[in-house]
Amino acid sequence: xxxxxxxPESSSSISSTAVGGDEAAGGxxxxxxxxxxxxxxxxxxxSRYCANSPLPLSMFCGNHxxxxxxxxxPCPLDPSHSVFKENLESHLKRCPSRKQVIAxxxxxxxxxxxNSGFIDFADDDISxxxxxxAIYGLNILDFLxxxxxxxxxxxxxxxxLEDSYLMPEAxxxxxxxxxxxxxxxxxxxxxxxxxxxxxxxKFGILHRPKDEIIGSVLEEGEGNNFVQKKGELPAxxxxxxxxxxxxxxxxxxxxxxRIFLVERRSYKLKADRSLxxxxxxxxxxxxxxxxDLNLHAVESLNGHPYLAVGKHLCGNATDLTIxxxxxxxxxxxxxxxxxxxxxxxxxxxxxxxxxxQWKHYSNRRLFLDHGITKQDFYAITWxxxxxxxxxxxxxxxxxxxxxxxxxxxxxxxxxxxFGPVEYFMGDRSVEEIIRxxxxxxxxxFGFKCKDIIxxxxxxxxxxxxxxxxxxxxxxxxxxxxxxxxxxxxx
Numbered sequence: 001x002x003x004x005x006x007x008p009e010s011s012s013s014i015s016s017t018a019v020g021g022d023e024a025a026g027g028x029x030x031x032x033x034x035x036x037x038x039x040x041x042x043x044x045x046x047s048r049y050c051a052n053s054p055l056p057l058s059m060f061c062g063n064h065x066x067x068x069x070x071x072x073x074p075c076p077l078d079p080s081h082s083v084f085k086e087n088l089e090s091h092l093k094r095c096p097s098r099k100q101v102i103a104x105x106x107x108x109x110x111x112x113x114x115n116s117g118f119i120d121f122a123d124d125d126i127s128x129x130x131x132x133x134a135i136y137g138l139n140i141l142d143f144l145x146x147x148x149x150x151x152x153x154x155x156x157x158x159x160x161l162e163d164s165y166l167m168p169e170a171x172x173x174x175x176x177x178x179x180x181x182x183x184x185x186x187x188x189x190x191x192x193x194x195x196x197x198x199x200x201x202k203f204g205i206l207h208r209p210k211d212e213i214i215g216s217v218l219e220e221g222e223g224n225n226f227v228q229k230k231g232e233l234p235a236x237x238x239x240x241x242x243x244x245x246x247x248x249x250x251x252x253x254x255x256x257x258r259i260f261l262v263e264r265r266s267y268k269l270k271a272d273r274s275l276x277x278x279x280x281x282x283x284x285x286x287x288x289x290x291x292d293l294n295l296h297a298v299e300s301l302n303g304h305p306y307l308a309v310g311k312h313l314c315g316n317a318t319d320l321t322i323x324x325x326x327x328x329x330x331x332x333x334x335x336x337x338x339x340x341x342x343x344x345x346x347x348x349x350x351x352x353x354x355x356x357q358w359k360h361y362s363n364r365r366l367f368l369d370h371g372i373t374k375q376d377f378y379a380i381t382w383x384x385x386x387x388x389x390x391x392x393x394x395x396x397x398x399x400x401x402x403x404x405x406x407x408x409x410x411x412x413x414x415x416x417x418f419g420p421v422e423y424f425m426g427d428r429s430v431e432e433i434i435r436x437x438x439x440x441x442x443x444x445f446g447f448k449c450k451d452i453i454x455x456x457x458x459x460x461x462x463x464x465x466x467x468x469x470x471x472x473x474x475x476x477x478x479x480x481x482x483x484x485x486x487x488x489x490x
Contacts, residue, residue: 039064077101104288109297115323116291116360125357131382134375136431143430146379150449153370157459158451164471164484166198167191170208170253179252183274184245188478193249195473196311196347196484203469203486205307205345209233209255234344235306237262239290239313239321244271246311257281260301264289290320305342312481313348315355319362321348322457326464345488346461349473351481353384353453363456384453386446388480389439454483461487 039050041064052061062072062084072082078097092098104110138146167175171194177185200206235258238247244261248271251259257280261272264287275283284300286293295301308325310317325343358364358374367377434442454470461468466487473484 100287107288108299109286109294110288110292111294111297112292114292114294115320126378128354128382128385131354131378135379135382135434136429138430140428140430140433143433146376147445149371149376150380150383150445150452153367153372154448154452156370157366158448158455161451161483162469162471163475164195164199164202164473165475166195166202166473168194168198168201168208168253170201171197171249174249174253180274183248183271184243184269189245190249191478192311192349192474193246196246196309196349197250197253199471199473199484199486200307200309200345200347203345203347203488205347205486205488206250206254233257235260235301235304237295237301237306237308239308239310239324239348240317241285241310243267243269244275244285246309247271248275250309251275251278251281258304258306259283260298260306261285262290262293263287290317290324293324295324303342305344307344308346308348310348312351314352316357316360318348318350318457318485319356319360322346322362322461326461326466343489346466346468346486348485349481350450350454350457350483350485353450354381356381356453361453361456363460366456366459380449380452384446384449386442387450389442389446450483454485457485458487461485465490 037054039052039054039061040059041050041061042048043050050061050064052063054061055065058065060066071085073085073088074082075088075091075095075097077092077095083091135143173179174190175194179185197206201208233254233256236247236250236256237260238244239262241247241261241263242265244263247256247259247261250256257278259275259281261283263285266287270285272283272285275281282300284298286298308321310321313321325346356377358377361377364377367373372380451470458468458470467490468485468487471484471486472482474482476482
């Protein structure tokens with residue numbers, strides 16, 4: 001049963017916003033909440049009690065009754081909301097998302113879990129909290145051994161990452177804000193978008209309209225390669241498109257006219273309206289999870305070369321996108337895919353590595369070959385969040401040669417001072433060691449973990465016959481999530 005949440009003593013002098021005629025806070029608010037049979041959970045940010053009605057035989061509403069929380073399950077149709085276990089069957093019949101799901105399943109390009117990577121692994125997603133608890137539960141010796149393994153893996157697989165901050169001439173009017181005033185403008189996003197496009201141009205997968213050699217109808221050559229012919233520009237498929245402003249800049253600056261925006265959520269203030277004003281642009285928004293998208297079944301994309309792009313693809317979304325563009329499951333799926341859709345290049349800005357999941361990750365073999373277990377992988381993903389926790393006024397991401405200070409301080413010097421038995425059997429904990437680390441060491445180690453995760457993806461793409469590179473496309477003072485993965489067929 002939930003404990004009664006009470007406000008701080010000083011809160012009795014704070015007046016709350018009127019709710020149902022109640023303007024009192026503190027003890028008076030509790031009296032009124034009891035009288036009006038309202039939830040008795042104190043909301044500190046609003047300085048009042050919850051205004052919802054309590055559950056039968058409870059002082060709290062369904063949102064705040066902890067005794068009922070274990071009975072609530074995420075809705076299978078839309079995990080953004082939950083429902084009581086006993087009401088799940090009836091809820092599914094009237095859930096507002098049901099119509100959307102039925103409509104989605106009717107599309108030929110919907111195939112449940114087709115890009116999930118490794119369907120033989122039915123593991124549940126591991127939360128960041130669970131990852132943190134696992135790390136804090138290690139003894140100090142095992143924790144230090146884990147840090148050493150991660151440092152060794154980084155040294156083995158991650159080389160120099162090029163700083164490639166590009167502002168292409170084609171995007172000049174965006175950089176100078178010479179665009180429609182109705183288009184939302186934030187400088188940091190424009191700089192990121194422009195640099196993504198500039199790096200695509202530099203890598204050879206995107207060409208300015210004035211160039212004679214531009215992506216077009218492709219003819220099959222040797223192996224899985226395709227030969228470009230002069231003609232139409234390639235289509236663009238933006239994964240995790242959000243409001244679609246990366247593609248908006250791409251279409252506006254490079255003359256792209258066939259656009260597919262893949263996004264599972266609904267957004268306001270989308271770029272779609274502005275794009276549709278250009279009659280030469282064919283725009284199709286696919287409201288679907290990347291995990292379930294069978295790209296070669298999108299009829300309007302068949303027979304066309306395309307570029308796969310994405311800005312800030314969170315966690316698994318990068319791996320799902322790679323699988324969607326270059327399926328790895330069976331030779332049959334590869335043959336069917338290559339006969340309909342012609343991948344010309346990939347440009348994916350990765351982010352949120354802390355929510356990556358082992359079952360979806362593209363290059364598990366790399367980790368296993370270096371003695372990194374599934375549990376170690378989850379630790380790496382959790383450590384990666386340290387990269388975005390620090391003050392980014394200095395260039396932390398360039399300190400790849402900086403080893404975690406914990407190695408020297410905690411292993412060598414502490415053992416010399418206290419001896420291994422006294423130190424490791426003492427009251428010290430992993431949590432205490434982490435808490436006492438310097439911010440710069442935490443951030444540098446976090447960036448190393450991001451490097452490892454993304455370089456694993458690059459190496460997997462190279463194994464599949466693609467040229468692939470990883471660059472830092474903006475200074476991390478603009479965004480600490482500054483990795484851009486680029487790939488094309490050789």
